[in-house]
Amino acid sequence: MKVYRSRHVTQSVGGHILVVTLVVAAVLGIALAAYLNVIHTQNNLTVRSQIWHACMPIAEAGIEEALAHINSSTTTNWGVNHWTRNASGSFTKSRPIGLGTFSCTISTNAGPNPIITCTATLPAPVTVGSGKNVFVAAAGVTAPATNSISRTVQVKTTKPPALIKGLMAKQSIDFSGNNCGTDSYNSTLGPYGGVNISDKGDVAVNGDIVNIGNANVHGHVAVGPKAKPNVGPNGYIGDMNQTKGIQKGWIRYDMNVDLPDVQAPWPAGTAGLPSPSGTFKYLLDGRTYELDTLTLNPTDLIMVTNGITTLWVKGNVNIQGTIKVSQPGTLRLYVGGSVNISGTWDKSVLPADLMIYGLPTCTSISTSTGSKLEAVIYAPQASLTLNGAANLFGSAVAKSVRLTGNSMFHYDEALGNLTPSIYTVTSWQEL
Numbered sequence: 001m002k003v004y005r006s007r008h009v010t011q012s013v014g015g016h017i018l019v020v021t022l023v024v025a026a027v028l029g030i031a032l033a034a035y036l037n038v039i040h041t042q043n044n045l046t047v048r049s050q051i052w053h054a055c056m057p058i059a060e061a062g063i064e065e066a067l068a069h070i071n072s073s074t075t076t077n078w079g080v081n082h083w084t085r086n087a088s089g090s091f092t093k094s095r096p097i098g099l100g101t102f103s104c105t106i107s108t109n110a111g112p113n114p115i116i117t118c119t120a121t122l123p124a125p126v127t128v129g130s131g132k133n134v135f136v137a138a139a140g141v142t143a144p145a146t147n148s149i150s151r152t153v154q155v156k157t158t159k160p161p162a163l164i165k166g167l168m169a170k171q172s173i174d175f176s177g178n179n180c181g182t183d184s185y186n187s188t189l190g191p192y193g194g195v196n197i198s199d200k201g202d203v204a205v206n207g208d209i210v211n212i213g214n215a216n217v218h219g220h221v222a223v224g225p226k227a228k229p230n231v232g233p234n235g236y237i238g239d240m241n242q243t244k245g246i247q248k249g250w251i252r253y254d255m256n257v258d259l260p261d262v263q264a265p266w267p268a269g270t271a272g273l274p275s276p277s278g279t280f281k282y283l284l285d286g287r288t289y290e291l292d293t294l295t296l297n298p299t300d301l302i303m304v305t306n307g308i309t310t311l312w313v314k315g316n317v318n319i320q321g322t323i324k325v326s327q328p329g330t331l332r333l334y335v336g337g338s339v340n341i342s343g344t345w346d347k348s349v350l351p352a353d354l355m356i357y358g359l360p361t362c363t364s365i366s367t368s369t370g371s372k373l374e375a376v377i378y379a380p381q382a383s384l385t386l387n388g389a390a391n392l393f394g395s396a397v398a399k400s401v402r403l404t405g406n407s408m409f410h411y412d413e414a415l416g417n418l419t420p421s422i423y424t425v426t427s428w429q430e431l
Contacts, residue, residue, distance in 0.1 A: 047125040048149065055100065055151040058120035062102035063155055063425075065093075066116045070106060070157075071422040078106060099123060113159060113263060114423065117431070119152040152431040157423040158263050166202035166219060166411045169401045170259055170380055173205050175215030175235070179406035180386075183218035183240075185393075186413040187374075191349050192393060199239040201411045204255050212237065215403070219411070222255040259380040259397060262357045265312055265334050266426040274311070277303070281321075284309040284331070296321035296343060304331045312336075319343040325353050332357065338364040339382075341373065351376050351394025351412045358382045363399075367392065376415065 070078060079085035083093045083106070091106040100122040107115045124147055167173070167182060175181070182201030185192040201219035208227040214234040221237050223229060231237065231246060238247025271290040277283035279301060286306030293315040296302065300321035308330045316337035325331055325347035336359045347353050351374040358365060358379025367373055368387035377384065377396040384398035386407035393410045403409065 051122050051125060051149045052151065055120040055122055055149060056153075058097050058100045058102050058122070059118045059151055059153045061097055062095075062104040062118035062120065063116055063153065065095075066104050066106055066118065067157070067423060067425070069093075070114060112260065113157045113426075115154065115156050117152065117154045119150055121148050121150045123147070124149050154429050154431055155425045156267075156427045158265055158426045159421055159423045166200070166204060166395065167401060167409050168204040168257075168259075168397045169207070169384075170399045171205070171207040172209035172211075172400045173203060174209075174211045174400075174402045175213045175217075176211065177403050177405045177407055178214060179216075180403040180408060181216035181218065182409045182411065183216075184411040184413050187350050187393075188414045192410055197240075198413070200413055201409060204257070206255055206257060206259075218242075219250075221251045223251070223253055224255055225253050227253060261360045261380060262334070262378065264359065265310060265332075265357075268314070270427065271310075271312065284311060286329075288312075290314070293337070294318070296323070298343070304329050308332065310334070316340075322346055329353065331355070334359060335379075336361045338362065339366065339379075341365075341367040345373060345375075347374065349374060349393075350414075352415060358398075365398065374412075 069081060069083060077085075078091045082095075083091045085091055088107075089109055091108075092104065094101060094103040100120060102118055102120045104116065104118040107117065166184075182203060184198045184200035185196045186198075189196050199218040201217065202221070203217055203219060204222040205227065206224055208224040210221075210223050210227050210229040212221075212229050212231045212235045214232040216235065217237045218240055219237075221229065229237075229246075229251065234244075236242045236244050236246070238245075238250050242250075266288065268290070271288040274282035274284055274289045274291065280303045281296065281300045282289075282302045284302065284304045286309050288310045289312070291311065291313045294311075294313045294317045296319045298320045302321070302323045304323065304325040307328060310332045312334040314336045317333070317335050317339045319339075319341045320343045322344040323331070323346065325345070327348055329347075330353050332355045334357045339356065339358070339362065345354065354375040356365070356375055356377045356379065358377075358381065360381050362379050362382050364385075365377065365379055365382045366385045366387060367390050372391045372393055374393040376394045377392075377398065379398050382398050383400045383402070384396060385401075386392055386403045386409070388405040388407060390405075390407040391410065392408070394412050395415050396409065
């Protein structure tokens with residue numbers, strides 16, 4: 001009996017040890033499986049992230065191709081060069097790039113400026129694509145499989161109006177001054193004056209109200225079909241040798257050019273506010289800025305530096321102080337209200353360094369800068385007035401134009417050589 005009891009105790013202890021061993025082994029196995037699962041999942045996420053990031057260059061390539069397409073075409077019929085027109089009026093194109101593809105759409109239904117949407121796709125990694133995890137498959141858990149990874153980007157575009165030669169009005173033009181007029185020069189040859197004065201100071205009016213008066217117009221004139229230009233006894237239209245009346249062949253009666261409104265340069269509230277710097281009220285350094293209004297008192301200064309600066313003033317602009325545009329530097333000023341310029345522009349002699357775009361709510365632009373204002377003005381809903389001794393060098397488009405006193409307009413022939421206006425990106429959003 002004593003031997004039997006000893007054997008029973010030994011077997012009981014051995015059984016307990018076996019159970020504990022199995023439990024420990026099971027716990028270690030579960031822990032190991034969990035650890036391996038974490039590593040496997042982390043690897044999946046890392047590889048997926050790499051593929052996800054690699055989609056962006058493909059999407060950007062598609063957007064660049066779409067921009068090149070709409071800017072290289074001479075019409076808005078963009079259903080060429082492997083772009084397909086859809087029933088909705090949009091245009092699509094798909095193309096492989098390396099292991100991936102992009103599918104791009106140019107939509108023209110949202111307004112005058114197209115919207116480009118591009119989706120880039122790359123094959124998913126094998127582990128992500130299968131959706132299987134060998135360490136949790138036994139538990140009946142299967143991740144959703146995906147065969148590809150995609151990213152979609154949408155950009156909005158705008159196209160500033162192309163520069164139109166000379167002085168142009170939609171409705172009327174009035175040379176009401178006594179010694180006012182037009183002529184031309186070429187800024188690439190130097191400042192206006194001397195031998196750098198020519199007879200390309202063209203005037204164009206879609207409407208029929210044309211008062212030349214006693215102005216000296218050294219350039220061609222184009223007016224509406226019913227216009228009866230009034231030329232005073234001391235006024236004339238013609239070349240540099242003309243001294244009276246209308247030179248033969250220098251006026252035509254078939255003017256009818258579409259002048260589209262200026263669109264807001266970007267969605268409101270997405271650009272920064274300009275900041276003061278030292279003695280400058282604002283320092284504008286080649287970026288995009290927004291202001292509700294712009295008032296520059298006689299002692300105020302603004303400095304513009306570093307390439308192209310765009311400033312959108314949603315309300316009125318009143319410039320009595322000084323704006324300095326350093327070289328290289330360009331200021332593009334979008335205005336939603338009225339514009340009054342009587343201050344000083346410290347800039348190069350190139351009018352293209354200052355471009356003023358009047359939005360549809362800009363109904364008045366007045367300048368009395370005295371000696372000169374070198375600028376390009378495009379404001380098809382504004383009344384443009386040159387007062388007193390104002391001299392405008394460059395190009396101007398407005399709803400109506402009025403020159404008083406001995407104000408003058410001098411067209412810069414170099415503007416005709418600038419690159420035509422193209423579509424540019426105003427906003428970028430990932431969908």
